Amino acid sequence: MMRFRMHANKIFARICFTVALFSASSQFAEAQSFGNSNAVVDPLGIQYFLNPYMSNPSFAGLDSGLHVNLAYRKQWSDMPGSPQTKLLTADGYVGYRVGAGLQVYNDAAGLLQNTRVAATYAYHLPLGQDRQFLNFGISAVFYGKHLNTKDMNADPNDPSIGAYNRRDNYFESDFGVSYTDKHWVFQAALPNVFSFARNKVESRTYGTEKFIIGAGYRFDAGEQITSVEPKVFYRNIYGGDGILDIGARAGLLHNWADATAIYHSTGNFTLGAGFAYIPYLHIQFLYTTQTAGLRTYSNGSMELNLRVNLFQ
Numbered sequence: 001m002m003r004f005r006m007h008a009n010k011i012f013a014r015i016c017f018t019v020a021l022f023s024a025s026s027q028f029a030e031a032q033s034f035g036n037s038n039a040v041v042d043p044l045g046i047q048y049f050l051n052p053y054m055s056n057p058s059f060a061g062l063d064s065g066l067h068v069n070l071a072y073r074k075q076w077s078d079m080p081g082s083p084q085t086k087l088l089t090a091d092g093y094v095g096y097r098v099g100a101g102l103q104v105y106n107d108a109a110g111l112l113q114n115t116r117v118a119a120t121y122a123y124h125l126p127l128g129q130d131r132q133f134l135n136f137g138i139s140a141v142f143y144g145k146h147l148n149t150k151d152m153n154a155d156p157n158d159p160s161i162g163a164y165n166r167r168d169n170y171f172e173s174d175f176g177v178s179y180t181d182k183h184w185v186f187q188a189a190l191p192n193v194f195s196f197a198r199n200k201v202e203s204r205t206y207g208t209e210k211f212i213i214g215a216g217y218r219f220d221a222g223e224q225i226t227s228v229e230p231k232v233f234y235r236n237i238y239g240g241d242g243i244l245d246i247g248a249r250a251g252l253l254h255n256w257a258d259a260t261a262i263y264h265s266t267g268n269f270t271l272g273a274g275f276a277y278i279p280y281l282h283i284q285f286l287y288t289t290q291t292a293g294l295r296t297y298s299n300g301s302m303e304l305n306l307r308v309n310l311f312q
Helices: 002-029 159-166 193-198
Strands: 066-075 085-097 098-109 112-128 133-148 170-181 186-191 209-217 225-237 242-250 257-264 268-277 281-288 300-311
Touching: 085 242, 098 133, 170 193
Parallel strands: none
Antiparallel strands: 066 085, 066 300, 085 098, 098 112, 112 133, 133 170, 170 186, 186 209, 209 225, 225 242, 242 257, 257 268, 268 281, 281 300
């Protein structure tokens, strides 16, 4: 009975910590503004297989060690002011079913700079002896937008430029839940809790993600093709049609190499290959074709991902 009470008290304490984190992010947001949907509609390909924590906070610290991910994406054709995306994430297992994570995301297009910073708390509840877990995660998110005056061919003291850069920062909260075992993955994420709860048009940006659901299964194969992992995602979009992502990742040569292919219902594909130095390092290259309606303006984008696993 004493052990049961101690166990229940620990779980209760962690639930209280999660609520406190959520409340603190809400109170801190009152100094600026909160409820501004800015989740990207064209996400980095790293989130589908190599780094699911990027789109769902429940994956933070799911296994042992510290995982650091770097990603860089730009258009295949080099044009002045073309969009560029940079990402840094770090997540790890803290102890007794708790994981933590940090994300820093920067997106630049011309003079526009968007920055997203998220701090994550995750709890992993074991359901069995066969690596079965029910995972919960919540993130406190900061959004900042500004104009890059260094590259501007205009008067940097223009009042309109200063007014834009003095706009409020925005604060949000992401929530995610998932079930994982040796083969199955089921997940759901709500990228912008405040915007969803407020249910006001002005708190949303059309074309951003309202919620995400997904499922996958890993088949263990042989030596040449070590594993095959198909996944399917559905992304519900504010003010637009939902997007279906269907893809698979094949592990090759005892997972020393891999190949990825994803079809997006927007009419484009993501193709890629990766190489690993198990278990410490993974390098992945992805190429995404342009969506069907914009192929006359761009020939797609390239993405380079680096994953480092420490303290395994």
